[in-house]
Amino acid sequence: MKLTEIYWHLRSDISMIEKELEQNIGAKHPVLKKASTHLLKAGGKRIRPVFVLLAGQFGNYSVKEIKNVAVPLELIHMASLVHDDVIDNAELRRGEKTIKSKWDNRVAMYTGDFMFARAVELAAESKQPEVHDIISDAMVEMCIGEVEQIQDQYNWDQNLRTYLRRIKRKTALLIAVSCELGAVAGDTDSETRRKLSLFGHYVGMAFQITDDILDFVGTEKELGKPAGSDLKQGNVTLPALCAMNKDPELKVKISSTIKENDLGGTEIKSIIEAIKDTGAITCAKQFSDRYLQKARETLQDLPDIHAKTALLQIADYIGKRKF
Amino acid sequence: MKLTEIYWHLRSDISMIEKELEQNIGAKHPVLKKASTHLLKAGGKRIRPVFVLLAGQFGNYSVKEIKNVAVPLELIHMASLVHDDVIDNAELRRGEKTIKSKWDNRVAMYTGDFMFARAVELAAESKQPEVHDIISDAMVEMCIGEVEQIQDQYNWDQNLRTYLRRIKRKTALLIAVSCELGAVAGDTDSETRRKLSLFGHYVGMAFQITDDILDFVGTEKELGKPAGSDLKQGNVTLPALCAMNKDPELKVKISSTIKENDLGGTEIKSIIEAIKDTGAITCAKQFSDRYLQKARETLQDLPDIHAKTALLQIADYIGKRKF
Numbered sequence: 001m002k003l004t005e006i007y008w009h010l011r012s013d014i015s016m017i018e019k020e021l022e023q024n025i026g027a028k029h030p031v032l033k034k035a036s037t038h039l040l041k042a043g044g045k046r047i048r049p050v051f052v053l054l055a056g057q058f059g060n061y062s063v064k065e066i067k068n069v070a071v072p073l074e075l076i077h078m079a080s081l082v083h084d085d086v087i088d089n090a091e092l093r094r095g096e097k098t099i100k101s102k103w104d105n106r107v108a109m110y111t112g113d114f115m116f117a118r119a120v121e122l123a124a125e126s127k128q129p130e131v132h133d134i135i136s137d138a139m140v141e142m143c144i145g146e147v148e149q150i151q152d153q154y155n156w157d158q159n160l161r162t163y164l165r166r167i168k169r170k171t172a173l174l175i176a177v178s179c180e181l182g183a184v185a186g187d188t189d190s191e192t193r194r195k196l197s198l199f200g201h202y203v204g205m206a207f208q209i210t211d212d213i214l215d216f217v218g219t220e221k222e223l224g225k226p227a228g229s230d231l232k233q234g235n236v237t238l239p240a241l242c243a244m245n246k247d248p249e250l251k252v253k254i255s256s257t258i259k260e261n262d263l264g265g266t267e268i269k270s271i272i273e274a275i276k277d278t279g280a281i282t283c284a285k286q287f288s289d290r291y292l293q294k295a296r297e298t299l300q301d302l303p304d305i306h307a308k309t310a311l312l313q314i315a316d317y318i319g320k321r322k323f
Numbered sequence: 324m325k326l327t328e329i330y331w332h333l334r335s336d337i338s339m340i341e342k343e344l345e346q347n348i349g350a351k352h353p354v355l356k357k358a359s360t361h362l363l364k365a366g367g368k369r370i371r372p373v374f375v376l377l378a379g380q381f382g383n384y385s386v387k388e389i390k391n392v393a394v395p396l397e398l399i400h401m402a403s404l405v406h407d408d409v410i411d412n413a414e415l416r417r418g419e420k421t422i423k424s425k426w427d428n429r430v431a432m433y434t435g436d437f438m439f440a441r442a443v444e445l446a447a448e449s450k451q452p453e454v455h456d457i458i459s460d461a462m463v464e465m466c467i468g469e470v471e472q473i474q475d476q477y478n479w480d481q482n483l484r485t486y487l488r489r490i491k492r493k494t495a496l497l498i499a500v501s502c503e504l505g506a507v508a509g510d511t512d513s514e515t516r517r518k519l520s521l522f523g524h525y526v527g528m529a530f531q532i533t534d535d536i537l538d539f540v541g542t543e544k545e546l547g548k549p550a551g552s553d554l555k556q557g558n559v560t561l562p563a564l565c566a567m568n569k570d571p572e573l574k575v576k577i578s579s580t581i582k583e584n585d586l587g588g589t590e591i592k593s594i595i596e597a598i599k600d601t602g603a604i605t606c607a608k609q610f611s612d613r614y615l616q617k618a619r620e621t622l623q624d625l626p627d628i629h630a631k632t633a634l635l636q637i638a639d640y641i642g643k644r645k646f
Binding site: 029031032080083086087105106107109110111112113114116117118120121123124129132133136137139140142143144146147148150151 | 352354355403406409410428429430432433434435436437439440441443444446447452455456459460462463465466467469470471473474
């Protein structure tokens, strides 16, 4: 099943969220408004607001409370992308010009800051004070995750635990928080909330692992960037870790070939093939499958409402997605 | 009176704030911790926490409530400086290496983000929900101010109102908020709170105008950058506006000489002299003095406690400061 098919059943809810995003992003300032709207129109999976919405359906949610949670979460996600684009000097994102290329670094920097600020401003409007606590804690953890990723670059000696901790902060956390805050907005009982948060965590872990696999197996067209970009930039992801675990000689080869400020030249292709040859993709895929299995099990005892079906379908989609 | 003399009487309170800043900036992550601490040790006037502290003394404040307010405000200020350094490619700040030069842009970007996030996380710990509202609103306004400043660059047709609105967002707002939140932390009556906030606004306006004057009259050594940097970068400040108002021909000369990506060469010095010759410094100084006078009047009916004396002394200092 494709994401669009799952989303089709949710289309009225999603269009409500899109409308809220558009209305709430609206800065008084024309450039900020244009830059933010540009980003918004470039689209995205809106996976975080969708999780908020679906988790909220396990309780009694008001559109207003959902909005106060879903919009900030998507804004935080978008802000982190804008800041990444400044640092990575990226010209394109999702096939659209980035803010830093359409305007400049200065506008991109402050659009990101503005979105962070707008996110906490909206969170403050929630009637539940814990919404604000959870969102600001998540922002802090995400920043730590970003810095961890820098520090761990080109460190070929890192282990699986380092990797998992990093992707937890970088990706899984905001998805877990999306599910948790949906539950908070819906005022579910605490056990339901705990389970939904855990579901988000597992799905988020699988989502990032799949992303990391796709960087090895996707085509340049599918990825919007050359395959092997992670490796080239010294980002040590699960397939590489699986391969180096299985073949210590490969580790020596990788660490002597891929160095900072030296893009590894044509050898990068042979290294990617060598990594694949160890069965690293299957190995990484097993991790992702295990997380998805845990995610499904977590929902087992929750009531069989439509939202549960949709959450399970999204989990299936993540396991099979090609881009 | 020098700032150090005013601060001398407040030294135990200020050292308390420094300690709180140091403790609360402490990230779990070593690089973030080092980068933040580096920034902290580089110093600064700590004018925002001092205003919080002094305003709080008009009520009954607990150290904990003051901390929940003063630390976030200083963090937001520091975060905005770090992000400015990324954009301006600055190597030095207050005579110390910037984070982007000591580490790199990536670390600087995420240290700034981390400080913003840590600021809202701490604000969330306040018992008074309005603390969080006020801080997040201020962050949004500051971002708008930053973008306004970009947009107004090299626009020699802007008027006084544009300038005043811009410095209100850029500088005065966070100082007004510091005074207001000090009052909130001290749980003063609403009239005292309103007056302290207004005092902060007036002092903040004077502070920025003085900064803008110093850019014309300061020496390179005092300023830590060549005089006339604002003008060179197309930032239209009050002395330039006063001069162009008085002498329309000068406006033609300025707008034909100073252009983007063209640093105006040696002519910048003659333009600065021409601006001074119109009496622009006196004109700008009058604005600053008027704001400081309003600031003093605002405090008139407040009780004559020690904090009031200190606030008035800071206002005097701002009117006379040389760097």
